[in-house]
Amino acid sequence: MSKLLPVPSRGMIPERDIESPPVLEAIHLGVDFGGLVAVDDFHLLIGRTEISGLIGPNGAGKTTVFNLLTKVYQPTRGTILLGDKDTAGMNTSQVCRAGIARTFQNIRLFKDMTVAENVMVGLHHDIKYHIPGAIFRVPGYWRQEKAARGKAKDMLSIFNMQDMGDIKAGGLPYGAQRRLEIVRALATDPSILLLDEPAAGMNPSETAELMENITKIRDVYQIAIMLIEHDMKLVMGICEGIAVLNYGKIIAKGTPAEIMSNPVVVEAYLGKKEA
Amino acid sequence: MKQTTNKMPMWLRYVINIIVFFVLFGGSTGLVNSSIISTYYTRIIVLCGINMILALSLNIATGYLGQLPLGHAGFMALGAYASAIFMRSVTVSPSAIFPLGILIGGVTAAFVGFLIGIPALRLKGDYLAIITLGFGEIIRVVLLNIDSVLGFKFTYGAASLKNIPKTTNFFNTFLCVAITCFVIHTIMKSRHGRATLAIRDNEIAAEACGINTTYYKTFGFTLSAFFAGVAGALYAGYIGVLSPSAFGFMKSIEILVMVVLGGMGSMIGSIISATALTALPEMLRAFSQYRMIAYSLLLVIVMIFKPTGLMGNYDFSLSSLIGKIGGKSKPKSKTKTKPEKDGETNE
Numbered sequence: 204m205s206k207l208l209p210v211p212s213r214g215m216i217p218e219r220d221i222e223s224p225p226v227l228e229a230i231h232l233g234v235d236f237g238g239l240v241a242v243d244d245f246h247l248l249i250g251r252t253e254i255s256g257l258i259g260p261n262g263a264g265k266t267t268v269f270n271l272l273t274k275v276y277q278p279t280r281g282t283i284l285l286g287d288k289d290t291a292g293m294n295t296s297q298v299c300r301a302g303i304a305r306t307f308q309n310i311r312l313f314k315d316m317t318v319a320e321n322v323m324v325g326l327h328h329d330i331k332y333h334i335p336g337a338i339f340r341v342p343g344y345w346r347q348e349k350a351a352r353g354k355a356k357d358m359l360s361i362f363n364m365q366d367m368g369d370i371k372a373g374g375l376p377y378g379a380q381r382r383l384e385i386v387r388a389l390a391t392d393p394s395i396l397l398l399d400e401p402a403a404g405m406n407p408s409e410t411a412e413l414m415e416n417i418t419k420i421r422d423v424y425q426i427a428i429m430l431i432e433h434d435m436k437l438v439m440g441i442c443e444g445i446a447v448l449n450y451g452k453i454i455a456k457g458t459p460a461e462i463m464s465n466p467v468v469v470e471a472y473l474g475k476k477e478a
Numbered sequence: 479m480k481q482t483t484n485k486m487p488m489w490l491r492y493v494i495n496i497i498v499f500f501v502l503f504g505g506s507t508g509l510v511n512s513s514i515i516s517t518y519y520t521r522i523i524v525l526c527g528i529n530m531i532l533a534l535s536l537n538i539a540t541g542y543l544g545q546l547p548l549g550h551a552g553f554m555a556l557g558a559y560a561s562a563i564f565m566r567s568v569t570v571s572p573s574a575i576f577p578l579g580i581l582i583g584g585v586t587a588a589f590v591g592f593l594i595g596i597p598a599l600r601l602k603g604d605y606l607a608i609i610t611l612g613f614g615e616i617i618r619v620v621l622l623n624i625d626s627v628l629g630f631k632f633t634y635g636a637a638s639l640k641n642i643p644k645t646t647n648f649f650n651t652f653l654c655v656a657i658t659c660f661v662i663h664t665i666m667k668s669r670h671g672r673a674t675l676a677i678r679d680n681e682i683a684a685e686a687c688g689i690n691t692t693y694y695k696t697f698g699f700t701l702s703a704f705f706a707g708v709a710g711a712l713y714a715g716y717i718g719v720l721s722p723s724a725f726g727f728m729k730s731i732e733i734l735v736m737v738v739l740g741g742m743g744s745m746i747g748s749i750i751s752a753t754a755l756t757a758l759p760e761m762l763r764a765f766s767q768y769r770m771i772a773y774s775l776l777l778v779i780v781m782i783f784k785p786t787g788l789m790g791n792y793d794f795s796l797s798s799l800i801g802k803i804g805g806k807s808k809p810k811s812k813t814k815t816k817p818e819k820d821g822e823t824n825e
Binding site: 273275294295296299300304305307311312313314315316320323324325326327328330332334337338339340344345348351387388390391 | 488660661664665667668669670671672673675676678679680682683684685686687688689690691697743791
């Protein structure tokens with residue numbers, strides 16, 4: 204059905220992804236809370252390996268969009284297509300298995316578990332043994348647990364955290380907690396990764412490192428990444444396409460250069476110039 | 479310090495644990511058989527064992543899953559009645575058939591736990607507590623009021639179910655505690671256990687990691703009910719007479735107190751506090767009229783000075799203990815809570 208609708212996002216998909224089908228497509232997406240229209244008529248098309256940004260003033264509905272895409276809220280209207288699959292009727296865990304992983308604005312780690320275990324929760328569906336297999340400790344249990352532990356360590360090494368595997372996640376410094384959350388999301392083997400303010404609370408050098416790492420993740424895992432961020436340096440630096448949200452509606456879409464010079468965006472952020 | 483390189487190999491841990499298990503099992507069996515431990519003490523130890531299983535089973539739902547069910551005595555009652563009715567109906571030697579009776583008790587409780595869990599686990603926190611409290615009471619009231627089904631005398635209602643073969647002894651209790659510990663430990667140290675703990679730590683994040691939270695909550699709840707049923711079956715064979723009033727709200731609270739006092743999410747904590755709270759009233763008999771005050775005071779003091787419970791969420795590990803003594807490795811909380819140590823507390 205996506206073929207029948209006009210493709211809404213001009214210039215959002217980078218050249219290299221034009222040939223492959225989009226990883227995620229939101230069509231007429233909207234949600235109401237009681238009488239309040241939180242998000243309305245949200246169109247988005249994300250390319251296979253695109254890094255895109257979702258920006259907008261506070262309260263514009265950015266996190267709500269993420270919650271809609273991951274089905275934390277069920278949309279009131281509209282369709283979300285993941286590849287060519289409609290996600291209607293799925294719940295959060297099913298959407299995750301279908302390929303959307305996310306991080307949270309306020310970090311949500313499993314604080315009482317170790318760093319490696321946190322990642323291994325992400326690898327949950329990568330490990331196959333069943334409950335009797337766990338009780339009787341069949342050979343497959345040992346093999347798969349070992350493989351998962353190794354894989355967790357490998358994934359942690361993206362952020363140079365491979366030696367922190369045995370530390371309790373709650374005891375990590377703030378920046379490392381944010382990074383761990385990204386690794387855990389990556390462990391679920393997503394086709395698109397949603398990062399909700401990944402640079403919040405980070406200092407400039409950490410942010411610079413994060414920018415490098417986000418690009419690196421995209422290159423290594425060949426996935427699409429979408430991020431909400433207030434740090435304009437980060438957004439303009441790495442995003443190939445940006446959507447600007449205000450009062451629950453997309454007011455502008457385009458490349459960073461286009462967004463920066465768009466008068467509507469400037470108005471949303473800074474207000475109208477007196478005539 | 480490198481933990482991974484110094485860690486004891488897995489097979490060695492298993493060998494050590496199995497040896498310790500048999501030594502404790504053989505040793506304590508010898509002591510009981512040769513009447514070095516008197517019948518009075520043996521009965522208290524058996525009661526400790528039953529309470530250990532109860533505390534361990536509630537610990538699954540409370541400590542690992544992070545829910546607060548208040549109807550645990552109801553599952554125990556189901557296990558007790560199912561097993562007792564089965565044991566009364568069989569004609570072959572009761573002690574030989576008792577393992578099957580225990581299993582029937584466990585499965586019955588697990589089945590009802592599953593049925594109750596599906597609607598109840600949609601709710602959280604206080605609401606879950608109240609709905610499980612309600613279900614627990616329903617089970618008790620039903621047992622109290624239905625004395626015959628289709629003309630067959632089943633539960634005898636308030637008149638209490640009598641003449642249950644007294645098949646529970648030290649050995650099968652010890653084995654049941656060991657198996658309970660083993661099964662809970664092995665499940666919790668697997669991907670299924672991690673999923674359960676993830677739900678406790680942060681349900682939304684667990685779901686965003688692709689974990690089917692409904693499935694694991696129901697699973698944890700069912701497992702919890704199963705072991706409560708096992709404990710109920712042992713209780714039936716221990717006491718010989720079942721009356722619904724023994725499985726009231728206060729019994730559920732008593733089990734919860736054991737879990738909270740021991741430390742939520744700690745198996746060794748549940749075991750220690752179950753032992754302490756069972757043995758203490760007996761030991762305090764000398765101070766007859768003050769003993770309930772002492773008991774309550776102990777709870778208050780522990781909660782003031784150690785709100786996370788006696789053990790927090792620390793879990794005992796025999797191999798890391800040996801490692802510590804041998805100065806081989808500095809054990810992190812790498813746990814290896816095997817059946818053995820319940821034997822230690824049994825002694």
